[in-house]
Amino acid sequence: MKKQLFILFLILSANCYAQEDAWVYFNDKPDAEYYLANPLEMLSQRALDRRTNQGIALDELDVPIHEDYVSQTDAASGITVIAKSKWLNAVHVRGTIEDISALTSLSFVQSIEFADKTINTPGRPAVSARTSTVNNKLDVQENYDYGMSTSQIDMLNGQVLHQQDYTGEGMIIAVMDSGFPGVDTAQPFQNLFDNNLILGGYNFVDGSNDIYTADNHGTYVLSTMGGFVEGALVGTAPNASYYLFITEDTSSENPVEESYWVEAAEVADSLGVDVINTSLGYYNYDNPNYNYPYESVNGQTAFMTRGADIAFSRGMIVVISAGNNGNNADPYIEIPADAFNVLTVGSVSYDEARSYFSSIGPTGDGRIKPDVMAQGSAAIFAKPDGTITFGNGTSFSSPITAGLVTCLWQAFPEKTNTEIMDLVKGSADRFTNPDFEYGYGIPDFAFALNELTVKEVAKTDFILYPNPANDVINIAFPDDFGQASITIYNSLGQVVINETITEESFLSIKELTKGIYSYIIQSENKTKSGKLIKE
Structure with missing residues (x-):
């Protein structure tokens, strides 16, 4: 697994693990008929309105997982349920191989998928997975003085959206990350609190409502979208509303973080979130048997990747950092940046040259990735104490882009997520000649705004x-x-x-x-x- 964080981690290894992780998939949802007849029992009105606006019908994926199945699984000998997903109708469990395998005796269990792929396919030779030392942490209404953040906004012509009063107002962004210390106290986030733009959140790692804790990375990421210090740092969506979810556990490297992310995405969906930003990526874990081989980064294998595509099918836009592997022996993107319908963002420097660390494509099945590029070298962000500084990583290029995607959608709320995504990619400077380093290139949000405006208004x-x-x-x-x-x-x-x-x-x-x-x-x-x- 690799987390898109700034400091240098070493991939740890171990010789044996008494406990295994696995996903247990259930056969059905006995309560589906009731929930589909009473949609407000499972989704907020805002979420339902988003579906209606995009012509997306409710289906069984929206129905909550059957809690009796969850409790029976959790009560099984030696089993602990750590996370659950209604979209994939599965729970993430931990236990011995024997105890997890015994769950097949439960009548409602459809299948079991061990995080260790060699257990799922006995006798099959293990595929060599990528291992490396990784650099992990990485009408005119508003004329902002962007200060040091001017380059990262102007490169994408994001200032034009702001000048037309599209600053994210009325839109909701969910940020899935590793922690948000200082967001409730530091001056760059004061605008969010003064205007009640932090709507809430949850700490899935600790199972608590304490979101202003843990690792600083989420604070950095949020500041590039929601930060506001006139003349120093202006985020790309300073007037959007935000939900903050901690899904990344920096103390360990375990696939349960994929499950936390999917669970958080489901909550975001139910709350009516429009855009999700995730500056996280995975392929190596503490247990090397859980690592993803390159060919499985194919848009349909990883639990988190499948969840990201379902999030898109619910009407949201999911923006993902490409990763910081570009200077490694295996320079490719990881999951969930491989998902078919996410907007994967790589990094360039101020002069629009690809950052040496920015992960490249293709995906394991040969598709173009990243999709677009934005500034991630010497990007301006805020620390938990309010200090404005700069750093490197696709962790920055992703939220910088996500904020402007949100502002563009604000301008045309009747458009579907597919239409907005296509327009962003279509505005990019390499759209007619994409490659595996830059994808479709650097998007031009002024072009996208004008393109849609002309079509709709003329x-x-x-x-x-x-x-x-x-x-x-x-x-x-x-x-x-x-x-x-x-x-x-x-x-x-x-x-x-x-x-x-x-x-x-x-x-x-x-x-x-x-x-x-x-x-x-x-x-x-x-x-x-x-x-x-x-x-």
Whole structure:
């Protein structure tokens, strides 16, 4: 297993383990009919609304796991149930091989999958897994002074979303990580608390509500999305709401953390979360028999990977860090970055060159990964004491991107998660020529915003694009309009351009100085006004 954290860990090994980990899968859900007839018993109204908006029907995956099955399994001799998943209808157990195998005598048990793959397939030669020393921790409304964080936002043209007042308001992000100390006290997070934007969370590792504890990594990650210190650090979604979930246990390397993550994703779904960020990745564990061989990083093997794809099928967007293996002998992504429907994010430096540590593709089954890239070298973040500093890791490039994905979705809430994901990838600078190091490249959220705006608005309204613009702008006309006039004003209210335009024409703004302008488009019986940004 590998955790995307900053400090250097050594992969530990052991010769024998008295206790084994396994997933026990159940046959059915006896209460399915009741829950499907009473959906508010299993999902919040916000979650149901998200499904309705995207045309996603409820199904048996949404039904809670049958608690009597869980309790009977837990009561079996020598067995401890550590986590459970309704999506996969399974529990994560610990016990001896003999005690776990004996669970097949329970009538409701369908199958058992040991984390040690050699137990599942006796006599089959073990596939050599990757082992290495890994570097683990790694209308114009808002004109923020981003300070040191300018590069990581401007690279993705995220400032344009903010300038159009898309800062995450009304959207919910779930952060699955290793701990959030200082988030309740440090100044960079004060804006979240002043505006009641921390909605709650849970510590799955300790089984408690104490989320402002444990490892600092989650604090770092959250700060790149929700942090706000004018002139120093502005997160990519400073006005989004957040749930904070601890699923990563830094004291050990065990596949139960995959199960904690899936359980947290299920809770996030039930609460109506829109976007999940996970700056975590796994392939090596304390018990080397649990390690993932490269060919199993294929989008359909790992428990967590399968859970991530189900999360997408429920209507959420899952953003995952690619990993920090890029300079190792085995430089590839790990799970769950291999999932088919997650947005896997690699790292570049300020000059848009791939960071040496950023994990690459392909997946074990030959697919393009990562999907997109964002700044992860010398990224700006906040520590638990409020100090603003910089660090390296795809742990940063993922949340920087996740925040802007959230803001883009805020702009077009009627769009599905598939449409938003496709648009983000389609805006990237290598979309027509992807590769295994950069994926589809660096996304352009201004392009994505304009692309959707033109498509949605131009049918019934005038739309000026691109915005921001360099030398030329176009104006899309609504149906049945062929001619109009446009007047552009500077910040003093002075007219700098006044021209007649047609749908086939474009307008040069080359002579305008950089800045923010107002415009009015007028036809015989229709008027449109707004802001224009000249870059």
